[in-house]
Amino acid sequence: MNRLTALLLGSAAAVAATAAPVSAQQKAPLSILRVIDADNYDPIRSTSTAAAEALYMLADTLVSVDFDMKTIKPGLAESWKVSPDGTTYTFKLRTDVKFCDGRPMTAEDVVYSLKRWTDPANKSPVSFRGGQVKDIRAEGDATVVYELKEPYSDLLFQIGLSFASVVDKNAVEKLGANFGVQGFNATGPYCWVKWTPRQELVMKKNPHYTWGPPIYKDPKPQIDEIVWKIIPESNTLMAAIQAKQADVTYYMPYIALDTMQRMPGMQVQRQDNYIYDIFMGFKVDKPVASEGVIREAVNMAVNKDAIAKAIFFGKGQTLPALLNASVLDFDKDAAAKMPKYDPAAAAKLLDAAGWKAGADGLREKDGKKATFTVYGIRNDVNPRITEAMQADLRKVGIDMKIQLWDATVAWGKLATQEFDAFVMAYPYVTATEALNLYFNSRQAPTPNRMNWKDAKTDEMLKAAATAVDADKRKQAIGAVQAQLTEANVWVPLVSQPLWVVSGDRVEGVRAHGVYGAGLYKGLDIKLKR
Amino acid sequence: MLRHTLQRLLLALPVLLGVLLLGFLLMQVVPTDPAQVRAGPTATQDIVEAIRRDLGLDQPLWKQFLIYVGRLLQGDLGVSIINNVPVVQELGNTIGPTLELMVASLIWAIPLGIAMGTVGAYFRGSILDRAIMAVSVAGVSLPVFFLGLALIWLLGFKYPLLPFTGRMGPFWTWDGFLAIILPAITLGGVFVGPVARMTRSSVLDVLGADHVRTARAKGLTERAVVMRHALRNALVPVVTLIGLQIGFLLGGAVVTETVFSWPGIGRLAVGAILSSDLPMAQGTIIVLSLGFILINLAVDVLYAVLDPRVRGA
Numbered sequence: 001m002n003r004l005t006a007l008l009l010g011s012a013a014a015v016a017a018t019a020a021p022v023s024a025q026q027k028a029p030l031s032i033l034r035v036i037d038a039d040n041y042d043p044i045r046s047t048s049t050a051a052a053e054a055l056y057m058l059a060d061t062l063v064s065v066d067f068d069m070k071t072i073k074p075g076l077a078e079s080w081k082v083s084p085d086g087t088t089y090t091f092k093l094r095t096d097v098k099f100c101d102g103r104p105m106t107a108e109d110v111v112y113s114l115k116r117w118t119d120p121a122n123k124s125p126v127s128f129r130g131g132q133v134k135d136i137r138a139e140g141d142a143t144v145v146y147e148l149k150e151p152y153s154d155l156l157f158q159i160g161l162s163f164a165s166v167v168d169k170n171a172v173e174k175l176g177a178n179f180g181v182q183g184f185n186a187t188g189p190y191c192w193v194k195w196t197p198r199q200e201l202v203m204k205k206n207p208h209y210t211w212g213p214p215i216y217k218d219p220k221p222q223i224d225e226i227v228w229k230i231i232p233e234s235n236t237l238m239a240a241i242q243a244k245q246a247d248v249t250y251y252m253p254y255i256a257l258d259t260m261q262r263m264p265g266m267q268v269q270r271q272d273n274y275i276y277d278i279f280m281g282f283k284v285d286k287p288v289a290s291e292g293v294i295r296e297a298v299n300m301a302v303n304k305d306a307i308a309k310a311i312f313f314g315k316g317q318t319l320p321a322l323l324n325a326s327v328l329d330f331d332k333d334a335a336a337k338m339p340k341y342d343p344a345a346a347a348k349l350l351d352a353a354g355w356k357a358g359a360d361g362l363r364e365k366d367g368k369k370a371t372f373t374v375y376g377i378r379n380d381v382n383p384r385i386t387e388a389m390q391a392d393l394r395k396v397g398i399d400m401k402i403q404l405w406d407a408t409v410a411w412g413k414l415a416t417q418e419f420d421a422f423v424m425a426y427p428y429v430t431a432t433e434a435l436n437l438y439f440n441s442r443q444a445p446t447p448n449r450m451n452w453k454d455a456k457t458d459e460m461l462k463a464a465a466t467a468v469d470a471d472k473r474k475q476a477i478g479a480v481q482a483q484l485t486e487a488n489v490w491v492p493l494v495s496q497p498l499w500v501v502s503g504d505r506v507e508g509v510r511a512h513g514v515y516g517a518g519l520y521k522g523l524d525i526k527l528k529r
Numbered sequence: 530m531l532r533h534t535l536q537r538l539l540l541a542l543p544v545l546l547g548v549l550l551l552g553f554l555l556m557q558v559v560p561t562d563p564a565q566v567r568a569g570p571t572a573t574q575d576i577v578e579a580i581r582r583d584l585g586l587d588q589p590l591w592k593q594f595l596i597y598v599g600r601l602l603q604g605d606l607g608v609s610i611i612n613n614v615p616v617v618q619e620l621g622n623t624i625g626p627t628l629e630l631m632v633a634s635l636i637w638a639i640p641l642g643i644a645m646g647t648v649g650a651y652f653r654g655s656i657l658d659r660a661i662m663a664v665s666v667a668g669v670s671l672p673v674f675f676l677g678l679a680l681i682w683l684l685g686f687k688y689p690l691l692p693f694t695g696r697m698g699p700f701w702t703w704d705g706f707l708a709i710i711l712p713a714i715t716l717g718g719v720f721v722g723p724v725a726r727m728t729r730s731s732v733l734d735v736l737g738a739d740h741v742r743t744a745r746a747k748g749l750t751e752r753a754v755v756m757r758h759a760l761r762n763a764l765v766p767v768v769t770l771i772g773l774q775i776g777f778l779l780g781g782a783v784v785t786e787t788v789f790s791w792p793g794i795g796r797l798a799v800g801a802i803l804s805s806d807l808p809m810a811q812g813t814i815i816v817l818s819l820g821f822i823l824i825n826l827a828v829d830v831l832y833a834v835l836d837p838r839v840r841g842a
Contacts, residue, residue: 123583244689
């Protein structure tokens with residue numbers, strides 16, 4: 001018995017003595033935590049932000065996006081020219097770029113990658129982002145010509161997204177469907193080491209890399225190894241950062257941000273230009289949702305400030321207009337047309353339109369009740385957002401029925417015509433991109449879930465998308481914003497700012513956030529110890 | 530004995546077939562559209578349909594099932610629709626960490642549970658007995674996820690002694706050993722209570738038996754009486770309970786692996802279901818069910834070994 005006791009005590013002491021400096025022992029790699037993994041890391045096959053956040057480190061694009069989310073800067077292309085008619089983009093490439101395997105990158109590699117992205121034969125769900133491509137060709141070793149059938153004002157922004165990453169043709173052909181699953185080769189600051197799905201993605205420094213975008217102080221990567229770990233349980237993730245068992249995350253629950261800010265050595269940064277907006281959209285051809293006055297009253301009756309404050313623990317931001325004020329071509333005049341929060345005015349509006357309150361407090365008109373069903377994804381915020389909206393709308397006599405679905409089911413359900421309205425969050429880079437994606441009549445029934453089919457909208461969207469002149473584009477897309485705002489097709493709710501939390505072992509972290517990628521290229525980040 | 534084993538084995542086959550069919554149908558019944566999930570929220574219907582055709586999801590249900598069973602008979606569980614990795618390969622990668630976690634949990638939980646139950650029975654009615662029973666009840670009542678998070682808070686954050694963000698290697702390496710401690714305590718924690726309670730009850734019965742009184746009358750030491758004569762005879766129902774509990778441990782492993790980011794088959798199952806990876810989800814269901822069936826089979830056989838009366842039943 002004594003021997004056993006001694007053994008147990010000895011073991012416990014040994015564990016305690018050696019386990020105590022666990023956090024100190026983990027000098028490398030840089031550990032980044034997130035809650036969900038990507039389906040794969042092939043730039044043209046995955047639409048998930050989880051893929052994008054790693055792909056920006058693994059690969060490069062011809063151009064880069066500045067921290068303001070509006071300015072395009074050089075990337076693999078050191079300069080570019082656009083033809084006067086806006087249909088031909090000529091990119092002059094850097095000549096010092098090498099793939100992770102050491103092979104120099106050529107114009108042919110860029111052409112291959114861009115064609116792979118835009119060719120309909122490859123069935124990429126994001127091929128439309130490349131515009132109406134006529135031809136993509138190399139002219140010499142360092143020039144690429146991107147020729148369009150019609151001008152496409154969003155092209156540079158789209159080419160800056162991870163979908164347009166330049167990849168190694170040899171690796172793609174060798175790995176086939178397993179490219180971005182079992183291996184990867186590109187020109188990013190970090191190279192693929194190993195991916196264990198739903199567990200971790202390991203990257204190591206690209207030893208050749210000196211061509212980082214000019215938005216960073218140092219164009220070279222500073223960290224030898226990065227491990228992206230999946231921690232699905234948010235409490236565990238929170239504790240891991242607090243206990244210094246990991247270094248960086250931008251998946252910290254909102255409730256914990258204040259605590260993190262108070263912790264010594266912990267850095268919490270907010271990226272105000274991050275664009276990830278939550279809105280409710282109406283199917284405009286459904287019985288109640290088709291009534292403009294109902295949509296307007298909903299916009300006036302929902303207390304968006306309260307939602308941003310209560311549900312996001314003060315860390316969300318009210319979205320007072322159709323689009324985020326940080327986005328390129330945001331139209332202030334159109335934003336001013338958005339109805340302000342005023343439940344009393346909403347009630348008057350409904351009264352005036354003949355929607356009278358019945359015995360149960362719900363309004364009705366011509367035997368039709370003011371009720372509609374909203375669909376959405378059951379995530380950490382949607383249940384509370386919709387419940388808050390439901391309570392607000394009940395006060396003005398509108399009954400909003402809520403049906404939220406598990407993420408595995410939701411996208412299929414949101415492709416149906418079963419619902420009257422839906423709640424959704426989405427990232428975007430320009431006003432033209434967002435509105436063309438969701439309001440062009442050819443995009444119905446998905447992603448144009450509103451079934452908004454309007455010739456004038458289509459015409460203006462096309463004018464914006466094909467504008468050669470920036471002012472004309474702004475004017476055209478501004479007109480669309482005004483039209484859609486006046487029609488109250490969407491109820492803009494909350495903009496989710498990006499919060500990046502990093503521990504005291506790291507320095508140089510700066511929140512970026514293009515297409516959900518909080519750390520973008522990961523340059524300038526250093527480990528102190 | 531051999532006949533009994535074969536009988537049990539044959540009875541397990543229809544159960545396995547039922548599991549296959551149920552697993553397949555369950556994944557069909559849920560209103561998930563893997564093609565839509567894979568295509569993403571901004572894809573048009575044309576793209577979704579093209580992906581559906583590629584995945585073979587446009588085929589009639591019966592045809593999909595026949596293809597599935599046909600492949601299964603050849604040992605082919607299909608390929609993940611998420612990352613193209615063969616399901617068998619993923620299962621092979623994750624079964625090891627799950628078994629490792631289960632062994633690490635049982636290796637301390639079974640002896641502790643038996644010891645607690647025996648001590649409780651021997652000192653029946655004492656404060657020690659009541660304390661042991663209180664701990665056992667807590668062990669039975671505490672949800673696995675709560676125990677896991679409480680341990681993370683206590684030993685990972687408040688007193689940062691142990692890592693908790695996943696497996697760091699095989700358990701025989703130092704990092705791997707440290708990383709498995711908290712998940713093993715969590716998973717084993719739910720095991721201790723039932724074993725302790727069953728052992729206490731069983732030992733109490735045996736302590737009042739004639740052969741124990743005879744042993745004492747012969748002048749044997751209390752230690753010899755309890756360990757050799759009482760405990761050994763009291764273990765038959767405890768072994769049965771342990772066998773059954775190991776089956777339920779698979780369920781606990783799903784939660785424990787999620788809380789501790791442990792790369793086992795439970796977490797694989799959760800991830801596959803959440804990402805609508807039908808072949809992977811079906812594969813994990815089959816393996817987990819097979820594990821449960823095999824454990825029950827082993828318990829049946831073991832029970833027959835320990836109690837010869839069962840063989841004739």
